[in-house]
Amino acid sequence: MAIQLFRQHRQSYVLTLATASRSGEYYKFGQALATVVARHHHQIQINVIHTEGSAQNLEFIESGAAQLALIQGDSSIQSSAQAMTLLFPETAHVLVNRLAGIETMADLQGKSVALPPKGSGAYQLFMPIAQHYGLKTDQIRPFSSTSAAYQQLQEGKVDALFQVIRPGNEALRTLLRLPNINLLPIEQTDALRLTYPYLEDAFIPQGTYDGTIPLPFQDVKTVAVRALIIAHEQVNAEVIYAITRILHERKMEIVASYPPAFTIERPEAQEILGWSLHAGSEQYYTKNQPNFWVQYAELLGLFLSLAVLGISGIWQLRLWLIGRQKNRADMYNLQLLDLIETIQETQDLEELKQVRRRLLSILQAVVIDLDKDRISAESFQSFTMPWEVAITTLRHRETILLKVQSN
Numbered sequence: 445m446a447i448q449l450f451r452q453h454r455q456s457y458v459l460t461l462a463t464a465s466r467s468g469e470y471y472k473f474g475q476a477l478a479t480v481v482a483r484h485h486h487q488i489q490i491n492v493i494h495t496e497g498s499a500q501n502l503e504f505i506e507s508g509a510a511q512l513a514l515i516q517g518d519s520s521i522q523s524s525a526q527a528m529t530l531l532f533p534e535t536a537h538v539l540v541n542r543l544a545g546i547e548t549m550a551d552l553q554g555k556s557v558a559l560p561p562k563g564s565g566a567y568q569l570f571m572p573i574a575q576h577y578g579l580k581t582d583q584i585r586p587f588s589s590t591s592a593a594y595q596q597l598q599e600g601k602v603d604a605l606f607q608v609i610r611p612g613n614e615a616l617r618t619l620l621r622l623p624n625i626n627l628l629p630i631e632q633t634d635a636l637r638l639t640y641p642y643l644e645d646a647f648i649p650q651g652t653y654d655g656t657i658p659l660p661f662q663d664v665k666t667v668a669v670r671a672l673i674i675a676h677e678q679v680n681a682e683v684i685y686a687i688t689r690i691l692h693e694r695k696m697e698i699v700a701s702y703p704p705a706f707t708i709e710r711p712e713a714q715e716i717l718g719w720s721l722h723a724g725s726e727q728y729y730t731k732n733q734p735n736f737w738v739q740y741a742e743l744l745g746l747f748l749s750l751a752v753l754g755i756s757g758i759w760q761l762r763l764w765l766i767g768r769q770k771n772r773a774d775m776y777n778l779q780l781l782d783l784i785e786t787i788q789e790t791q792d793l794e795e796l797k798q799v800r801r802r803l804l805s806i807l808q809a810v811v812i813d814l815d816k817d818r819i820s821a822e823s824f825q826s827f828t829m830p831w832e833v834a835i836t837t838l839r840h841r842e843t844i845l846l847k848v849q850s851n
Contacts, residue, residue, distance in 0.1 A: 456487045457683050462501040462510040464564070465590055466494045469610055469704070470514040470671070473531070476701035477687075480694050485686050497564035511679045512687075516565035516608070517670040518642040524677055527719035528688050530711045531671040532704040533804075534608045535646050536569065538628040538666075539619055544603040549577045549630060555603035558593040559586045566608040569669060572640050573606075573630070594619060604628070608669065610704050612812045617653045620660075630666045643667045645801060649809055675722050684724025692728075696828070700821070703811040706828075707804070773823030776810050780830040787837045793845050796838060803834055 461478065463470035471494055478490035490512070495501055498519045504510035505525045513525070516534065540546040544555055557579070560566045567586055574584065585602060587593040594615060597605040609616065619625050627648065630636075637643050646668035651658035673691070675684050691698070691708055698705040710729060721729070783799055783806075790796060810827055813819045819827075 456489070457680065458489045458491065459512055459679070459683070460504075460510040461490050461492050462495045462504045462513040463492055464495055464497045464501075464514070467615070468494075468590070469532075469534070469613070470497075473671075473698075473702045473705060474514065476698045476705065477690070479701065480697045481687055481690050483697070484690060484694060488683060488686060490687075495563075496561050497566075498568060499563035505674065505676050508676065511676050513674050515672050515674060516569065517672045518569060518640070519565070519672070521718050525674045525719075526677050526722040526725075527711075528673045528675055528684060528722055528725045529691055529708060531673055532610060532707045533644060533646060533668040533670050533808075534565070535611050535648060535668045536573070536630055536666045537605075537607045537609065537616060537648070538630060539597060539605040539607070539616070540626055540628050541597065541600060541603050542624045542626050543600075546604060546628060549573075549628065549632075552577065552579055552583070552604055555583060556601075557584050558596045558602040558605045559584060560590040560593055560607065561588060562586050564590070565669075566606060569608050570606045573636065573667075576632070576636055576639070591615075597625070598622065600624075611648050611652045611808070612815060617659075620653045627660045627664050629664050633665070633667050636667060642669055644669065647805070649805070649812070652812060672719070674719070675724075677722065679722070679724075681722070681724035681727065684722045685728050686724075688722075688725040688728040696825075703815050706811055707807060773810075773819045773827050776806055776827055777830050779806055780827075780834045784830070784834050784837055787834070787841050790841065791845065793842065793849075796842055796845070800835075800838060803831070803838065807831060 461474050463474040465471065471492065474490075474492040478492050481488050481490055493510070495504065498515040501510065501513035501515050502519060502522050502525065505513050506522055512528075514531070517530065538549070540552075546552060546555060557570075557574075559570055570584070574581075585593075585596070587596065590607070593602075593605055593607075596602045598619060605619075607616065620627065633643065633645050644667065646666050648660060648664040648666060650660060650662050653659040692710065695705060695708055698708075780803075783802060787796065787799055790799070810819065810824065810831075814821070814824045
């Protein structure tokens with residue numbers, strides 16, 4: 445079917461972006477993206493529509509009813525759809541009724557589990573997890589809407605609820621403040637990834653849903669899956685190039701309306717999990733790509749620069765931050781500086797993987813604090829510089845160690 449991409453006046457484009465429910469994270473991100481794109485490219489208009497979730501979004505792309513869509517990274521690959529970039533991680537939450545005697549995932553056997561609608565990403569992700577823990581299909585109760593599933597748990601009509609959403613969601617906060625509702629950890633993540641490689645290690649930090657109680661009272665281990673933005677293969681490559689550029693070069697403007705967008709980064713080829721890149725996005729990622737020798741020279745320059753920073757500036761900055769401790773952003777910056785020092789000294793790739801997880805968990809905590817007004821926008825901006833230095837240092841160190849191993 446031909447793509448429904450309408451040109452108006454002088455090379456103007458109107459695109460439809462399929463998201464999820466109006467109250468969901470996809471819809472909020474879609475609105476933020478559409479606003480920033482319109483601000484910098486008046487000829488591109490993105491109409492954000494609400495849907496039942498990833499499955500329906502793929503149908504819309506296939507039929508031409510939408511040209512852009514947000515989906516979970518574990519969604520089925522469609523021949524007509526191509527990836528633009530990876531977005532924010534979405535975290536699995538298992539909420540249980542304390543009175544049901546559920547303490548582990550294995551305890552869910554024989555219990556009723558509420559899920560959002562069948563077309564939602566949460567429903568798709570729960571199926572392999574349920575299979576791993578031996579849950580039967582007659583225990584699973586998908587509802588016509590996410591709010592209906594929440595209501596069933598709140599009223600005690602089901603024993604548990606599974607949802608995939610970013611930590612700190614207001615609807616989940618309301619549920620978890622009820623005295624009979626608890627968060628259940630998802631263990632055996634390494635075993636799960638053997639069969640379902642799109643899963644990422646994740647945790648819900650202590651105090652995410654209430655800092656005074658706190659809720660949860662300790663970090664809760666779980667899994668996450670990345671959201672993905674895709675486009676129909678026939679959408680004009682120049683338009684996709686422009687939107688991809690906005691996603692990366694105007695990211696902080698999107699973050700102002702939707703803080704989790706801070707985690708958007710250029711994807712490595714293996715991270716797309718089988719999806720091919722749209723020609724417009726690929727053009728953006730490969731533009732002005734240096735040859736091997738130029739790229740190696742930049743790495744050497746970066747190494748020398750970071751060495752100088754490590755000897756002088758970083759240590760002085762650390763002392764200054766320790767002396768001030770003026771807000772939570774300083775605390776996070778101190779953690780980053782410690783991690784930079786660790787990165788520079790480590791000789792172990794496995795340790796670097798652990799540092800990467802720690803960097804992402806710090807970023808997640810900062811985004812949550814920004815969303816809850818625990819840190820100011822100015823403090824958030826001051827955090828971005830050392831975080832970018834840390835992640836760049838880590839990538840450089842990984843390159844060095846891999847080169848050493850290959851020799």
